[in-house]
Amino acid sequence: MRTVAAYAPAGTISFGLSLVAEVFQPRAGVPDFVFELCTDVPGPVAVDPGLTLVVEHGLDRLASADLVLALPGVGYDAWSAGSVAAFRAAADRGALVAGHCVGAFLLATAGLLDGRRATTHWRFADRLASRFPEIEVRADELYVDEGRVLTGAGAAAGLDMCLHLIRREHGAAVATAIARELVVPPHREGGQAQYATAPVPVAGGDRLAEVLDWACGQLHRPLAVDELARRALLSRRTFIRRFRAATGVSPGAWLIGQRLRRAEELLETTDWPLDEVARQVGYASAAVLREQFVRRRGVPPSEYRRAFGTRD
Template sequence: MRTVAAYAPPGTISFGLSLVAEVFQPRAGGPDFAFELCTDVPGPVAVDPGLTVTVGHGLDRLAAADLVLALPGLGYADWSPASVAAFRAAADRGALVAGHCVGAFLLATAGLLDGRRATTHWRFADRLAERFPAVDVRPDLLYVDEGRVLTGAGAAAGLDMCLHLIRREHGAAVAAAIARELVVPPHRDGGQAQYAAVAMPAAGADPLAEVLDWAVGQLHRPLSVDELARRALLSRRTFIRRFRAATGVAPGAWLIGQRLRRAEELLETTDLPMEEVARRVGYASAAALRDQFTRRRGVPPSRYRHSFGQAPGQPPR
């Protein structure tokens, strides 16, 4: 995934446009992305709030891009026939196709979400399900990866979708480097809720935050909910409730995510035997790691290392 073409409809949301342009800009030492913005008729395109962006490319740029993105606009019902046809043609030739927020409606209009799971901004999820009954709408998810077709929820979840794509195609280290530059978390699971009742507490401001920091350093050993609750000086029930409110996931799911994230780092940056990788992230055997990794990442850890691990003789990243 190197060339990226984003479709900007009239009324494009400026936040969504800026988000993808920032993620896919070329960076020293990173993927040499070629990002282009296109629209139906090249020229001025109105964006919110009362701004105008000059777009220099037409829909022909979608014909050769590795990834084509449907940016969110102020409307969700009316997409130009030319844009619908261009996205359908991109999918037919095997390009990655993605859309976040109401951009998912364009993918649905093109028939690319039929029989697939998809998400959009929670405010529009019911409308997506009503208009496109063949789509399995998941209103509570941050993003949905269906292989060659991806959808993301609204606003900042578009960033999560893009970072997930980079992580999938270029590895965790590349995604983490981009996230670090953008000062955002490197990875939020697609199954995480679109919104949480309260924000994640800052480190040092809450016992829960301190426990999470501590747990990340203890991934090499078993960690129970009861042990985490005791460190937070909370009852088990209160701890679980506050944990879900702060992170959007259950403690067990969060721990699995942290273990697999650390496993990815070790697979990319070391040549440790698989048994040792498993031990360092808290799994009893390489087989146990392989089962969880394959189930949640879609490939076994050995293949992940082959795709994203550093080459022999290459200095550690």
């Protein structure tokens, strides 16, 4: 995945466009992505809020890109017949196809989500489900990966979707390098809730944040919820409630995510045996690590290492 073509209809949401363009811009130490913006007729395109963007390329750019993106716009039916056909053709030739927020409606209109799971902004999930009953709409998820077709939720979740795709195609180190420059978390699980009922704690900002920091340094051993609750000076029940409100996931799901992120780093940067990698991230054996890795990453650890390992 090196060439990226993003389709911008009239009324494109500038925030969503900016996120995607920032992720795929050229930068040192990562693959040389080629990012091109296209529209139905090259020229001025109205974007919010009251801005005009000059787009140089037409729909022909969708015919050869490795990744074809549907950017969010101000409506659900602003898709030209040409754009729908172009996205369908891109999927038929095997390109990666993705859309976030109402961009998912373009993929749905093209029939690319039939029989698949998908997400969109939580405000529009019911509309997507009612208009396209063939789709299994996951209203609470940040992004949904269906292999060659991906959908993301609204607003900043487009960033999560793109970083997930880069992580999947180019490895954790590349995704982390881009995230570090953007000053955002390098990875949030797709199944994480689209929004939390309380702000995510800032590292070092309060007792819960301190416990999360501490837990990240203890991934090599079992970590029970009761132990985390004691360190937070909370009852188990209160800790679980506050944890989920702050992060959008349960303590157990959060720990699995942290363990797998650390495993990815070790697989990329060391030649340690898989049993040692498993031990370092708190799993009893390579078999247990493999089970968790395949379930949540789609490939076994050995295959991930072959694809993204950086050691000679």
